Amino acid sequence: MADSIETPSFTSSARFRIIVGVVLVLVIAVGAWWWLSQNKESTDDAQVDAHVTLIASRIGGTVLKVSVDDNQVVEAGTVLVEIDPRDYQVAVDKAKAELADAEATAIAAQSNVPITSTSTQSGVSTAQSSVDQAKSVIESAAKEVEVARARLTASQSRLREAEANATRSRRDVDRLKGLLAKDEVSQQQYDAAVAAADAQSAATDTARAQIAEAEAGVRMAESRQVQAQAGEQSARASLRNAQTGPEQVTAMRARASSAQARVEQSKATLAQAELNLQYAVIKAPARGVVSRKSVNPGQVIQAGQPLLSLVQTDEVWITANFKETQLNEMRPGQKVILTVDAYGGKQFQGKVDSIAAATGARFSLLPPENATGNFVKVVQRVPVKIVLDTGQDPDNLLRPGMSVSPTVYTK
Numbered sequence: 001m002a003d004s005i006e007t008p009s010f011t012s013s014a015r016f017r018i019i020v021g022v023v024l025v026l027v028i029a030v031g032a033w034w035w036l037s038q039n040k041e042s043t044d045d046a047q048v049d050a051h052v053t054l055i056a057s058r059i060g061g062t063v064l065k066v067s068v069d070d071n072q073v074v075e076a077g078t079v080l081v082e083i084d085p086r087d088y089q090v091a092v093d094k095a096k097a098e099l100a101d102a103e104a105t106a107i108a109a110q111s112n113v114p115i116t117s118t119s120t121q122s123g124v125s126t127a128q129s130s131v132d133q134a135k136s137v138i139e140s141a142a143k144e145v146e147v148a149r150a151r152l153t154a155s156q157s158r159l160r161e162a163e164a165n166a167t168r169s170r171r172d173v174d175r176l177k178g179l180l181a182k183d184e185v186s187q188q189q190y191d192a193a194v195a196a197a198d199a200q201s202a203a204t205d206t207a208r209a210q211i212a213e214a215e216a217g218v219r220m221a222e223s224r225q226v227q228a229q230a231g232e233q234s235a236r237a238s239l240r241n242a243q244t245g246p247e248q249v250t251a252m253r254a255r256a257s258s259a260q261a262r263v264e265q266s267k268a269t270l271a272q273a274e275l276n277l278q279y280a281v282i283k284a285p286a287r288g289v290v291s292r293k294s295v296n297p298g299q300v301i302q303a304g305q306p307l308l309s310l311v312q313t314d315e316v317w318i319t320a321n322f323k324e325t326q327l328n329e330m331r332p333g334q335k336v337i338l339t340v341d342a343y344g345g346k347q348f349q350g351k352v353d354s355i356a357a358a359t360g361a362r363f364s365l366l367p368p369e370n371a372t373g374n375f376v377k378v379v380q381r382v383p384v385k386i387v388l389d390t391g392q393d394p395d396n397l398l399r400p401g402m403s404v405s406p407t408v409y410t411k
Contacts, residue, residue, distance in 0.1 A: 004333065037411035041330060045381065046320035048340075048402040051312040053286070055080060058279040061087065068290045069310070081295055081307055085280035090092045092277055095270035102266040106259035136230035141225035148221040159207035166204045169197035288312040313339035313396040318386035320406045321360055323379050329410035330355065336386050339405040340398065345411045348392045352408060356383040384408075 061083040068080050089142060200408045288310040295307040318338060322330070338348040359380040361367055386406055388398075 002092040012134040023358050040407050040409045041324050041326040042405065042407040043320055043326070044403075044405050046318055046386075046396045046404045046406050048310040048316055048404060050316040050400040051286075051288075052291075052400065053283075053310045053312065054306050055282065055308050055310055056080070056304055056306045057083065057103075057282060057301050059083065059088070059276050060305075061085075061280065061300070061315065062303060063295055063297050063299045063397055066293070066295055066297055068104055068293065070293050071360075072290045074284045074288065074290060075312070076284055076286050079281055080284055080290075083301070085277055085284070088273065088280055092270065095266065097271040099263070099266035099270050104261045106256065106263045108219070108258040108341040109256040113143040127178050131229075134228060134234075134236075138225065138232055141221060141228045144221040145218065145225055148214060148217035150265060152211065152218055155207060155214045156211040159204065159211055162200060162204040162207040166197065166200035169193065169200040169398055173197045206233045209400050244354060263389060282307070286310070286312050287314055313399065316388070316393070316400065317353065318405070318406055319389075320384045320386055321381040322384050324359070324382055325379060325386075327355065327382060330384065330408055331410075334408045337407045337409075338386070338388075339407075341403045341405070342395065348398075350386050350388045350392065350406075353385040353387045356385070360381075 019384050063080040063081060067082070068074055074080070119242070124126050137281065161192075169185070171191075172193045178192075291309045291311050293308040295301065301307070307316045332352050332354055334352045336350045336351055336352060359382050361380060386408075
């Protein structure tokens with residue numbers, strides 16, 4: 001009887017201890033979960049990102065060769081597409097010819113500047129000398145005119161004197177002729193009077209000839225004076241033309257500068273033509289995987305037309321969209337464990353790189369507008385950039401767009 005009574009008591013005590021133990025384990029588990037959950041933040045709204053470069057042609061033309069296929073790994077500098085370069089080679093040759101012509105024109109224009117400057121200075125000196133010489137000639141001609149006019153005046157005076165003497169001599173002859181008839185004077189006296197009258201008549205003719213000569217001298221002197229004045233005007237015109245030399249030099253220098261500018265323009269045209277020729281060969285700007293190839297040999301493409309995409313899988317990162325309420329303790333540099341769905345939950349290690357400056361909704365095509373008053377509070381998500389630790393993905397397993405579940409340890 002005693003044994004049958006003690007067995008139930010023992011069983012109740014064991015059950016009590018078991019229940020207490022289970023409760024303690026649950027409390028410890030809940031406490032551990034609570035403590036651990038306070039030090040980390042997780043989300044399933046995350047994906048792998050990478051640089052995706054859209055490869056487009058910078059020139060138009062016919063595609064000669066496509067050297068890659070979809071999903072092919074290429075290194076930086078690998079030739080992707082080749083475009084027919086003949087049109088662009090012709091443009092380069094033409095630009096070189098135009099540059100040579102412009103350089104020759106510039107050299108000629110620049111060499112004319114010192115020549116024009118020297119000839120201008122010489123022309124000014126020569127023209128000034130001609131003006132001075134013309135002034136001297138004018139002064140000399142004026143003196144000759146004065147002398148000729150003085151001679152004319154003297155000749156006219158002598159003519160009047162000779163005419164007066166001739167008149168008197170004729171009157172003496174007439175008077176003596178009557179006296180000779182009366183034998184009041186001798187024949188000798190009469191002959192002497194006639195000879196004197198003839199001499200005075202000859203003197204008058206001589207005076208008239210001297211006047212004619214003096215008048216011719218005046219006309220010649222005045223003609224030389226007019227010629228000298230015309231020469232002075234011509235010399236002054238030449239001087240004014242020569243004095244425009246600085247403007248001519250300035251114009252020549254402007255033409256030389258214009259020619260040099262055409263040289264620079266031709267150089268730029270040649271450089272652009274050479275660049276276009278280089279653009280006929282499209283190369284990979286970085287190492288990556290070819291995707292979305294849409295170009296084939298023989299296809300005629302236009303400048304700016306997309307040909308393929310290049311995904312740079314060597315440098316990937318994770319964009320995780322955490323709720324704004326999860327960012328209180330999150331800081332750059334914190335440890336992150338990444339679980340990738342595509343590889344059966346395989347984990348990668350990384351760290352928080354940075355937190356976006358705005359929510360994802362703010363960068364959307366149509367951001368929400370709450371100015372109408374119909375406001376409903378919605379928890380926003382903020383993109384957080386997470387980078388992998390060195391050596392975590394040596395085989396480039398992570399591809400852009402893959403789903404990831406990151407866990408950030410904030411403590």
